[in-house]
Amino acid sequence: xxxxxxxxxxxxxxxxxxxxxxxxxxxxxxxxxxxxxxxxxxxxxxxxxxxxxxxxxxxxxxxxxxxxxxxxxxxxxxxxxxxxxxxxxxxxxxxxxxxxxxxxxxxxxxxxxxxxxxxxxxxxxxxxxxxxxxxxxxxxxxxxxxxxxxxxxxxxxxxxxxxxxxxxxxxxxxxxxxxxxxxxxxxxxxxxxxxxxxxxxxxxxxxxxxxxxxxxxxxxxxxxxxxxxxxxxxxxxxxxxxxxxxxxxxxxxxxx
Amino acid sequence: xxxxxxxxxxxxxxxxxxxxxxxxxxxxxxxxxxxxxxxxxxxxxxxxxxxxxxxxxxxxxxxxxxxxxxxxxxxxxxxxxxxxxxxxxxxxxxxxxxxxxxxxxxxxxxxxxxxxxxxxxxxxxxxxxxxxxxxxxxxxxxxxxxxxxxxxxxxxxxxxxxxxxxxxxxxxxxxxxxxxxxxxxxxxxxxxxxxxxxxxxxxxxxxxxxxxxxxxxxxxxxxxxxxxxxxxxxxxxxxxxxxxxxxxxxxxxxxxxxxxxxxxxxxxxxxxxxxxxxxxxxxxxxxxxxxxxxxxxxx
Amino acid sequence: xxxxxxxxxxxxxxxxxxxxxxxxxxxxxxxxxxxxxxxxxxxxxxxxxxxxxxxxxxxxxxxxxxxxxxxxxxxxxxxxxxxxxxxxxxxxxxxxxxxxxxxxxxxxxxxxxxxxxxxxxxxxxxxxxxxxxxxxxxxxxxxxxxxxxxxxxxxxxxxxxxxxxxxxxxxxxxxxxxxxxxxxxxxxxxxxxxxxxxxxxxxxxxxxxxxxxxxxxxxxxxxxxxxxxxxxxxxxxxxxxxxxxxxxxxxxxxxxxxxxxxxxxxxxxxxxxxxxxxxxxxxxxxxxxxxxx
Ligand SMILES: Nc1ncnc2c1ncn2[C@@H]1O[C@H](COP(=O)(O)OP(=O)(O)OP(=O)(O)O)[C@@H](O)[C@H]1O
Ligand SMILES: [Mg+2]
Numbered sequence: 001x002x003x004x005x006x007x008x009x010x011x012x013x014x015x016x017x018x019x020x021x022x023x024x025x026x027x028x029x030x031x032x033x034x035x036x037x038x039x040x041x042x043x044x045x046x047x048x049x050x051x052x053x054x055x056x057x058x059x060x061x062x063x064x065x066x067x068x069x070x071x072x073x074x075x076x077x078x079x080x081x082x083x084x085x086x087x088x089x090x091x092x093x094x095x096x097x098x099x100x101x102x103x104x105x106x107x108x109x110x111x112x113x114x115x116x117x118x119x120x121x122x123x124x125x126x127x128x129x130x131x132x133x134x135x136x137x138x139x140x141x142x143x144x145x146x147x148x149x150x151x152x153x154x155x156x157x158x159x160x161x162x163x164x165x166x167x168x169x170x171x172x173x174x175x176x177x178x179x180x181x182x183x184x185x186x187x188x189x190x191x192x193x194x195x196x197x198x199x200x201x202x203x204x205x206x207x208x209x210x211x212x213x214x215x216x217x218x219x220x221x222x223x224x225x226x227x228x229x230x231x232x233x234x235x236x237x238x239x240x241x242x243x244x245x246x247x248x249x250x251x252x253x254x255x256x
Numbered sequence: 257x258x259x260x261x262x263x264x265x266x267x268x269x270x271x272x273x274x275x276x277x278x279x280x281x282x283x284x285x286x287x288x289x290x291x292x293x294x295x296x297x298x299x300x301x302x303x304x305x306x307x308x309x310x311x312x313x314x315x316x317x318x319x320x321x322x323x324x325x326x327x328x329x330x331x332x333x334x335x336x337x338x339x340x341x342x343x344x345x346x347x348x349x350x351x352x353x354x355x356x357x358x359x360x361x362x363x364x365x366x367x368x369x370x371x372x373x374x375x376x377x378x379x380x381x382x383x384x385x386x387x388x389x390x391x392x393x394x395x396x397x398x399x400x401x402x403x404x405x406x407x408x409x410x411x412x413x414x415x416x417x418x419x420x421x422x423x424x425x426x427x428x429x430x431x432x433x434x435x436x437x438x439x440x441x442x443x444x445x446x447x448x449x450x451x452x453x454x455x456x457x458x459x460x461x462x463x464x465x466x467x468x469x470x471x472x473x474x475x476x477x478x479x480x481x482x483x484x485x486x487x488x489x490x491x492x493x494x495x496x497x498x499x500x501x502x503x504x505x506x507x508x509x510x511x512x513x514x515x516x517x518x519x520x521x522x523x524x525x526x527x528x529x530x531x532x533x534x535x536x537x538x539x540x541x542x543x544x545x546x547x548x549x550x551x552x553x554x555x
Numbered sequence: 556x557x558x559x560x561x562x563x564x565x566x567x568x569x570x571x572x573x574x575x576x577x578x579x580x581x582x583x584x585x586x587x588x589x590x591x592x593x594x595x596x597x598x599x600x601x602x603x604x605x606x607x608x609x610x611x612x613x614x615x616x617x618x619x620x621x622x623x624x625x626x627x628x629x630x631x632x633x634x635x636x637x638x639x640x641x642x643x644x645x646x647x648x649x650x651x652x653x654x655x656x657x658x659x660x661x662x663x664x665x666x667x668x669x670x671x672x673x674x675x676x677x678x679x680x681x682x683x684x685x686x687x688x689x690x691x692x693x694x695x696x697x698x699x700x701x702x703x704x705x706x707x708x709x710x711x712x713x714x715x716x717x718x719x720x721x722x723x724x725x726x727x728x729x730x731x732x733x734x735x736x737x738x739x740x741x742x743x744x745x746x747x748x749x750x751x752x753x754x755x756x757x758x759x760x761x762x763x764x765x766x767x768x769x770x771x772x773x774x775x776x777x778x779x780x781x782x783x784x785x786x787x788x789x790x791x792x793x794x795x796x797x798x799x800x801x802x803x804x805x806x807x808x809x810x811x812x813x814x815x816x817x818x819x820x821x822x823x824x825x826x827x828x829x830x831x832x833x834x835x836x837x838x839x840x841x842x843x844x845x846x847x848x
Contacts, residue, residue, distance in 0.1 A: 052426055078428035092419035094483070095412075102409075103416045107428030109409050113437070116408030117401060127408070170428065296649075343833055349648075350592060354787055355832050358825035361780070365822035467780070471594075471656050478649050510664040517657030518639045525646030 003030045005174055005205055006051065006082075011060035011070075013046050013229075020046040022229040023060070028174065033196060033206045035216045037240075038226035039250060044209040045087050047226070048176050052084050053077040065173070079107045081173035085163040085180060087209075093152035097143055097162055100151050101134040104169030108133075134169055141165040141195060157188040161195070168199065175199065177208040181215050193219055217241065225249060270388060274456055276496045277391035278449045280489060281398045283476045285445025287488040288402055291477050292411065293438040294418025296353035299340065299360030300446055300473045305465035306363065307333040307447025309373050312382045312454040322385040326394075326451040333447025334440040336363070341439035345432050348421075360467055367462040378461035386456040394452070398445055402485060405441070414438055418483075479520050481527030490528055559690045564813045565806060570697045570766070572805020573704035577759030578782030579789070579797035580711065581632075581752025587728040587792035588748050589644065594655040595635055596756060597779015598662035603628045603757030604764040604774060605666060608677055617680045617765065621703065624757040632753030633746050641742070659775075666772035674769040681765075700762045707758055708798055711751065715794060720747055728792060777821060781808075784828040790841025799839060803827070 006028040013021040021043040028034050036044050049055045051062060053074040062070040069077050083104070092100050109130055115123040138144040141161040146154065151162060160180055167175055180196070181189050189212065196219060200206050210216045216223060217237040225232040225240060227249040233240065240246055265273075286300045311329030314320045320328070340359045344352050367373045374380065405411050416424035417431050425431055454460055472495075480491025498516065502509045520528070578600050585593045603624040610620040639658050643651040685694050715721035727734040727744045735741045763778070764770040781804060789800025804824045811823045831838060 054422060054426070073430075074422070074425035075428050075430045078426055084426055086423065090420045090423040092416050092423070094419060095415050099412055099415070103412050103424070103427050103429070106409065106413060106416075111409050113405065113408075113410050113441075116404050116410050119404065123408075130409070166427070343829075347832060347836055350590070351787075351832060351836055353592075354783075355829055357780075358784070358828045358832075361825045362822045362829075365819055365825075369818045468776075474649075475653055475656065478653050482647070482649065507664045507668045511661055511668070514657045514659070514661030514664065517660070518654045521646075521650045521654040521657070522639070522642045525643055525650040 002032075004028070005030045005065060006207070007061075007063040008047075008051070009061045009063070011047075011050060011057045011062060013043070013050050013055055014058040020229050021050065021057075021226075024226075024229075024231055026224055026231070026234075028205060028207055029222075030173075030205050031200070031203070032222060033200050033208070033220045035220035035223045036207070036209045036226060037211070037213075037216055037223060038232075041228075042226040043229040044226055045178055046229075048084060048178050048209065051077075051176065052082060075107075078170070081170075082176065083167035083170050083172035083174070084176035085160070085167055085178055087178040087182070089156075089159050089163055091151040091159055091163060091166070093150070095151060096147065097138065097149050097151055097154070098131070098134055098147040100162055100166050101137055101169045102130050104137075104166035105130050105133060106170070108170055137165045137169045140168070140198065142191075157184045160184065161192070164195070164199075168204070172204060174205045174207060177206060177210075179209055179211060181210055181212050189215055271456070272497070272500050274386060274388055274391050274452075276493060277388075277395045278452045278456070279473070279476065279492050279496050280395050281391075281452070282446045282449035283473055283488050283492045284398050284402050284485070285442035285449070286473050287442075287477045287483075287485065288405070288414070288445070289438050289442035290474065291483040291488060292406060292418065293414040293435060295435055295438065296349060297356045297439075297442075298353045298467060298470050298474065299356035299358075299363075300442075301465045301467065301469035302340075302356075302360035302363040303333040303336055303443035303446035304450040304453065304469070305367060305460075305462065306336045306443075307450030308454040308460050308465070309367060309379065309450075310447065311451030312379060312460060313372065315383060315385075315455070316381065322455065325455075326448050329451035329454075330444040330447035333450065334444040336447075337439040337443025338436055340443075341436040345435050357467055357470070360465075360470055364462050364466055367465070373460075373462070376462065378459055380459045382454050382458045382460070384455060384458050386452045391452055394448060398448075399485065399489075402445075406485070410434070410437070475517060479517070479527055481529030484529055487527050487529040494528075560813065561810075562691045564809050566691050566693055566697065568806030568809035569802055570700050570805070571809055572785075572802035573701060574759045574763050574766070574801075575778070575782045575785045575805050576798045576801025577704055577707065577755045577762075578779060579785040579801045580708070580755045580794060581749075582783050583786040583789070583791055583794060583797040584724075584748050584752050586786070588724065588731070588745060589640070589651075590648075591640065591651050591655065592783070593640075593749075593752075594652070594779070595639075595658035595662060596632075596752065597775030597782070598659050599628050599632050599635075599753050599775070600756035600760040600779060600782075601666065601770075601772060601775030602631060602662065603753075603760030604677075604770045605670065605675075605760075606757070607761030608675065608764055608770050611678060611680055617699070617761070620680070621758050621761045624761050625754045628753040628757035628760075629750045632749045636746060636749040641745075663772050663775070670772060672772060674771040677764040677768045677770055679768070696766055700766060703758060703762060707755055711755065712794065714751065720744070724748060781821075781824045784824045788828055788831045788838055790838025792842075793838070793840045796838055796840035803839075 004027045008024055008026040011021055011024045012019065036047060038044055050057050053072050057070050061068055064080055064082065092103060109126055111123050111126050135144055138147055141164055143158060143162055143165060154162060164180065181192055184192060193215065196206055220237065223237060223240045224234040225246050232245050232249050233243050282300065282304055286297060289295050289297050307329035310332035311325040314328050315325045340356060344355045347355055368376050413429045413434050416427065416429060417434055421431050476492040476495050477488045479495060481487025499509050499513055502512055581596045582593060585591055606627040607620040607624040610623045635658055639654045640651045643654055681695050683695050685692050715724060723739045723744045726739055727741055731741060782801065785800035785804045786797045788803060789796030804827060807827055808820060808823050812820055
């Protein structure tokens with residue numbers, strides 16, 4: 001069995017009164033495309049937020065490569081190699097596409113205020129390298145030709161891809177994608193699917209939340225179903241598809 | 257140098273030009289805090305006053321060289337910026353603005369009551385050391401500094417914080433350090449400007465550094481186009497020189513100033529240069545020129 | 556400080572605080588609805604004081620003066636909103652703020668041009684008897700201020716809680732977009748909010764003129780700023796909060812002065828403001844903000 005990268009154990013998240021995630025156990029193995037699905041309000045985004053340190057869990061433990069991260073701040077967690085995208089795209093809208101990706105490389109770089117002021121060769125080399133690495137990621141998501149465009153001027157699908165590029169720029173170990181296909185047309189979805197596979201093939205483990213069942217089933221190797229903050233089941237796409245509890249959870253609610 | 261210039265320029269205009277340079281330095285500092293990092297500050301004048309009093313007192317009492325006084329004034333202001341910045345970082349948006357306004361007024365009242373600053377009577381007897389050359393060398397230095405900061409890892413982090421603090425933190429940016437850093441550098445600029453101001457007017461009064469002055473500085477950067485260096489420079493220049501051009505009585509002038517502010521906001525709510533990216537403009541004009549030259553050859 | 560002085564200072568503080576509260580209401584209501592710190596509000600208060608003075612000088616009594624001042628300020632505030640803020644409603648957050656500073660400068664210099672920068676005396680309009688109640692003394696003027704302020708605040712509360720317009724105001728301050736989708740005439744609601752705030756501030760202006768016997772073009776600057784602090788301390792957006800905040804700052808200021816901090820008088824309000832912001836950023840009665848991701 002391959003190495004467990006991320007390990008949630010008994011994670012509960014409460015917002016005054018409401019329990020968004022209840023006693024969740026979840027393992028993410030290295031090198032997989034892993035999915036988390038569930039009806040609206042099931043607590044999927046909350047799981048992402050708690051893994052990336054935006055919320056603290058009310059109880060439970062979150063381990064990343066063996067290290068407890070549930071008490072860390074988002075910037076510490078990012079530095080350990082977890083990158084993410086957001087369900088409601090959170091780009092730096094008034095910055096250029098290239099600058100968005102460069103920010104993604106933030107903790108991979110070292111230069112400080114003095115370097116910026118004096119512009120010594122070391123600084124210049126690092127800037128050059130940042131630009132190259134960022135362009136390479138933009139190339140990968142197919143946005144290199146728009147590098148000088150402001151992020152806010154991109155189409156919806158392009159913005160989603162830029163967010164992925166920004167996350168990838170830091171060479172993360174684990175990439176969390178919150179509804180990456182939302183609002184895309186079938187062609188864009190197909191391209192996105194290939195992109196996510198490419199990302200996995202580069203050795204990045206992908207953990208994604210998605211409502212489009214066809215998309216999830218085709219892409220992921222292992223799926224966890226969440227309903228009202230509780231885990232319904234975990235299994236391969238075929239197992240999940242035929243599980244009566246899953247059908248019940250979705251019954252009367254939308255199905256992809 | 258100034259004596260030389262005085263042969264050609266009316267000393268009053270010389271003074272106005274120096275004042276413009278001083279405001280430019282202070283406004284560029286605020287530009288870093290509010291324009292680039294997106295942290296609303298209604299208290300920038302307080303840092304100006306810390307630098308002004310700091311530099312003036314060091315000069316009067318310790319007889320330090322002028323440039324050292326300026327530096328010390330700037331550092332004191334930066335210290336005040338950190339002092340104000342740290343607790344304020346729990347606040348965001350308007351609340352941060354209000355807190356900085358509060359700090360600004362408290363600092364003014366303190367200067368009004370201290371023995372050493374001359375209290376409400378003001379501080380007189382500051383030697384006149386500021387001259388046009390020093391001011392504009394420092395202006396250029398400030399522009400280069402801010403430009404270089406903006407176009408670096410540090411500056412990109414500041415912009416990321418302005419655009420979306422949560423997303424920025426998820427990219428590994430420890431936002432509080434950067435926000436306090438921006439406050440410190442911006443206040444340093446204000447402090448240096450304050451030192452220049454003190455050694456130009458040779459007299460300081462706490463009433464000159466109230467929140468009205470803070471708002472004035474904010475108007476400078478917003479009117480020119482928030483977030484761009486050229487916008488900050490343009491806004492400061494127009495709003496500093498316009499009242500001098502309007503040759504009416506002081507009251508009419510202020511009335512027109514107020515009207516102008518409302519009108520500018522209505523007709524160009526993003527500022528004069530808002531939405532205009534000079535670098536992009538230049539780049540695209542180059543590109544179109546490239547195209548002009550290559551098309552005939554290629555086609 | 557003995558008990559008698561303390562009680563006496565409390566009365567004086569509450570009187571001063573209720574004038575802050577009257578101004579604070581305008582700040583808080585406007586902020587609650589369009590998230591604008593209306594820096595011209597203090598100057599509307601100043602205009603109210605001048606209009607009241609003019610009416611009094613024509614021989615009218617204080618009630619008529621307050622009424623006319625209210626009407627005048629209502630018109631002014633609605634016009635300001637229409638001309639200087641409404642066109643900016645969808646632009647960047649700082650635009651209306653800068654615009655309000657512009658309006659503030661305009662109004663201050665306009666009055667300076669008309670009346671000169673020096674304070675103008677406010678004639679004594681009521682025979683100012685001093686009553687002794689138990690340990691403390693209270694003057695006719697103070698009683699008028701307290702009664703007028705109380706009546707206005709209760710009236711305001713009734714308007715907000717009982718009338719259709721008041722309900723629309725509350726809906727709009729919850730969520731402007733939803734309110735307009737539900738068919739509420741948001742423009743009318745906003746004008747109405749400015750009008751209400753101006754009416755309160757105008758009354759405050761006349762009362763303060765009468766209390767301190769003087770009126771001047773820059774009187775709205777410090778008073779407005781402190782009233783704004785009061786609104787934030789009480790919890791911006793909350794009407795009872797503004798009243799509480801006003802009274803709190805008024806009492807603190809008067810007690811501070813009595814305790815020998817006279818020369819730091821103007822810093823007291825700001826010091827309290829910062830303390831409250833740091834420990835309870837949403838103010839004494841405000842709702843804490845939720846962090847949404
Ligand atoms: N910051 C918050 N404060 C209070 N409640 C919250 C907060 N964030 C989420 N919730 C609640 O937690 C529950 C789970 O929300 P979450 O966003 O995780 O659902 P989701 O599975 O991502 O749904 P969707 O498919 O709609 O994105 C919801 O009931 C939501 O209202
Ligand atoms: Mg979600």
